Amino acid sequence: MSHLFNRAALALCCAGWLAATGPALAEETKPEAKPVKLTTTADHTKFKQLQKTFNSGPEVTKACLECHTEAAGQIHRTKHWKWEYLNPDTKQTLGKKTVVNNFCISIASNYASCTSCHVGYGWKDASFDFKSEENVDCLACHDTTGNYKKPPGFAGNPVVKDTEFPPGSGKIIKGIDLAKIAQRVGKTSRDTCGACHFNGGGGDGVKHGDMDTSLAAPTKEVDVHMDAEGLDFTCGTCHSASSHDVAGSRYTPTAKDDKGARIRGKADKGNPATCVACHDNAPHKKEARLNQHATKIACQTCHIPTYARGGVATKMTWDWSTAGKRDAEGKHIVKKDAKGRIIYESRKGDFTLAENVKPEYAWFNGRVDYTLVTDKIEKSEQRTPINRMGGSATDGKSMIWPMKVFRGSQPYDPVNKTLVTPHTAGNDDTGYWKNLDWDKAITVGMKDSGHPYSGKMEFLKTEMSWPITHMVAPKEKALGCVECHSKQSRLAGIQGIYIPVRDNNRLLDTIGWAVVFLTILGVLAHGALRIVSARRQL
Amino acid sequence: MKFTKTLSAAALLSLFATSALAYDADWKRGRVYYRSVCTSCHAVQPGGTINPSTKTKAEWATYLKADKHAKGKDTVKQYVSKAYRASIKSGNKAAEKFADTPDQELMDDIAAFLTKGAKDGDAPATCN
Numbered sequence: 001m002s003h004l005f006n007r008a009a010l011a012l013c014c015a016g017w018l019a020a021t022g023p024a025l026a027e028e029t030k031p032e033a034k035p036v037k038l039t040t041t042a043d044h045t046k047f048k049q050l051q052k053t054f055n056s057g058p059e060v061t062k063a064c065l066e067c068h069t070e071a072a073g074q075i076h077r078t079k080h081w082k083w084e085y086l087n088p089d090t091k092q093t094l095g096k097k098t099v100v101n102n103f104c105i106s107i108a109s110n111y112a113s114c115t116s117c118h119v120g121y122g123w124k125d126a127s128f129d130f131k132s133e134e135n136v137d138c139l140a141c142h143d144t145t146g147n148y149k150k151p152p153g154f155a156g157n158p159v160v161k162d163t164e165f166p167p168g169s170g171k172i173i174k175g176i177d178l179a180k181i182a183q184r185v186g187k188t189s190r191d192t193c194g195a196c197h198f199n200g201g202g203g204d205g206v207k208h209g210d211m212d213t214s215l216a217a218p219t220k221e222v223d224v225h226m227d228a229e230g231l232d233f234t235c236g237t238c239h240s241a242s243s244h245d246v247a248g249s250r251y252t253p254t255a256k257d258d259k260g261a262r263i264r265g266k267a268d269k270g271n272p273a274t275c276v277a278c279h280d281n282a283p284h285k286k287e288a289r290l291n292q293h294a295t296k297i298a299c300q301t302c303h304i305p306t307y308a309r310g311g312v313a314t315k316m317t318w319d320w321s322t323a324g325k326r327d328a329e330g331k332h333i334v335k336k337d338a339k340g341r342i343i344y345e346s347r348k349g350d351f352t353l354a355e356n357v358k359p360e361y362a363w364f365n366g367r368v369d370y371t372l373v374t375d376k377i378e379k380s381e382q383r384t385p386i387n388r389m390g391g392s393a394t395d396g397k398s399m400i401w402p403m404k405v406f407r408g409s410q411p412y413d414p415v416n417k418t419l420v421t422p423h424t425a426g427n428d429d430t431g432y433w434k435n436l437d438w439d440k441a442i443t444v445g446m447k448d449s450g451h452p453y454s455g456k457m458e459f460l461k462t463e464m465s466w467p468i469t470h471m472v473a474p475k476e477k478a479l480g481c482v483e484c485h486s487k488q489s490r491l492a493g494i495q496g497i498y499i500p501v502r503d504n505n506r507l508l509d510t511i512g513w514a515v516v517f518l519t520i521l522g523v524l525a526h527g528a529l530r531i532v533s534a535r536r537q538l
Numbered sequence: 539m540k541f542t543k544t545l546s547a548a549a550l551l552s553l554f555a556t557s558a559l560a561y562d563a564d565w566k567r568g569r570v571y572y573r574s575v576c577t578s579c580h581a582v583q584p585g586g587t588i589n590p591s592t593k594t595k596a597e598w599a600t601y602l603k604a605d606k607h608a609k610g611k612d613t614v615k616q617y618v619s620k621a622y623r624a625s626i627k628s629g630n631k632a633a634e635k636f637a638d639t640p641d642q643e644l645m646d647d648i649a650a651f652l653t654k655g656a657k658d659g660d661a662p663a664t665c666n
Contacts, residue, residue, distance in 0.1 A: 146661055147661070191566070229635055
């Protein structure tokens with residue numbers, strides 16, 4: 001009986017299996033029916049090198065390099081790896097390794113936190129080996145699972161086992177399975193680029209204003225190109241890469257692209273990440289007059305009416321001078337606004353945030369001069385520009401650009417007259433975010449960046465400009481004429497150009513209209529006299 | 539004992555067959571469909587929207603397996619079907635974009651997004 005039952009059970013299971021696989025097995029006889037992935041030429045789950053347990057990022061990279069032998073060397077040549085860039089125009093050495101900003105200020109002495117956004121593993125101090133191939137992080141850009149994470153504080157390393165961090169805090173960071181992620185690598189995406197670029201400045205949307213997590217899967221209203229239901233551009237669609245070097249730069253932006261649309265086969269060393277690279281220099285087919293505007297006005301000026309449009313607020317100001325307060329029990333303070341957004345933290349100071357922000361506008365020719373930690377600054381009531389955007393109405397290279405201008409107050413050495421690089425992040429006695437002691441933090445930070453610190457500190461008012469270029473709105477939402485051609489013009493601060501209506505003069509207008517009126521009157525009178533005299537002659 | 543062995547072998551065989559045919563779900567496509575179709579409709583319903591992070595992975599798995607939408611008035615699968623997508627595609631870009639995607643693939647994509655975006659998932663997600 002039991003024998004019969006076993007047979008029956010086996011027969012049922014086999015029948016089920018055949019029912020499930022039968023059609024597939026039958027189709028396997030036809031070559032065209034073979035299941036094939038269309039988004040990649042290699043199914044990485046099939047590679048033996050990736051079918052193992054990985055205990056660290058470099059172990060994964062070693063496996064990657066067995067096939068992709070040149071990849072690490074290519075990465076070594078890029079800004080994403082070096083965090084250093086020599087601006088050929090200004091001769092300034094820039095890059096995250098060098099520049100100072102008015103958000104989290106500087107990476108010096110804060111490597112273990114900041115380098116969670118480095119395309120490498122293990123950059124914990126200035127001794128990092130930039131020649132190491134296995135320290136290149138392939139997964140940061142090629143993860144498709146969305147599960148790859150490099151938490152701040154681990155020097156760019158992923159966490160592979162559940163770990164309490166900071167130690168003693170009771171907060172557990174879940175370990176990730178690197179093999180699963182490595183077996184599903186693919187092209188870069190908005191999610192991979194956005195993991196860092198959406199979160200610049202220390203959080204979602206903080207820095208740029210035109211880049212935040214709403215762009216991971218945006219609607220057309222938020223970005224007409226990246227619209228997840230429509231064109232679905234990835235970052236790489238515009239910022240195309242060559243030998244792992246990604247086009248487009250914040251240090252040497254292309255303010256005016258007069259090279260026209262890029263055409264296949266045509267040698268072109270220009271920037272592929274401009275509007276013109278696809279839309280050409282005369283993109284308005286129905287309203288040709290708008291093409292005249294496009295000779296002086298960046299496309300972004302009209303087509304990005306506001307930024308931070310995706311429901312994520314961007315920081316507009318950051319006042320470090322109010323940091324350091326404690327509550328009655330001596331604990332750190334955190335204050336939030338009605339929407340639950342942090343507006344004050346003891347470790348950072350006061351913030352203001354905003355959504356749907358109208359940009360400020362400026363002539364911009366692509367030249368950007370940075371105020372570096374080596375530059376002398378005379379303190380005054382005027383804000384010190386962290387970056388000076390070059391441009392004027394008359395240089396022939398400038399366009400009117402929309403900008404996010406981020407204003408703040410940050411630590412400054414009044415004796416050496418320089419900006420300073422405080423040690424902020426870190427679970428140690430000198431980290432400002434732990435102990436709220438500026439003197440300790442600046443002393444350690446300046447020692448790390450290799451610059452003198454007098455021991456005295458004040459706060460300096462600064463501002464930093466960020467050209468706006470993402471969150472392009474549907475054309476129906478582009479700016480109308482009156483946004484600029486009115487007395488309340490958005491371009492009120494733009495000098496050196498005549499803008500009708502904004503710049504009209506009542507007396508001149510009266511004289512002009514009087515001339516027009518008299519001319520019409522003269523023509524009518526002349527015509528009438530001609531008719532009358534012609535009738536008389538009859 | 540023999541019976542157990544037989545069944546185990548058969549189960550393994552079935553499991554192998556299933557995994558050989560397994561579709562590699564695209565959580566990003568699931569994200570777009572969930573937010574553009576499910577959420578856009580739920581947003582105007584009395585119950586409002588449902589963030590993926592409001593349920594655990596197990597709760598989502600149970601919900602999808604039960605396949606009961608609106609407390610059993612209809613099915614979840616119905617709202618992922620080609621027929622449903624065809625009926626709303628004139629006013630819904632996601633439905634139009636994924637009009638030809640096989641039902642089960644899209645269902646798997648949504649399940650992958652919900653698993654990832656669940657309360658205890660790798661990246662708890664909202665509707666936006």
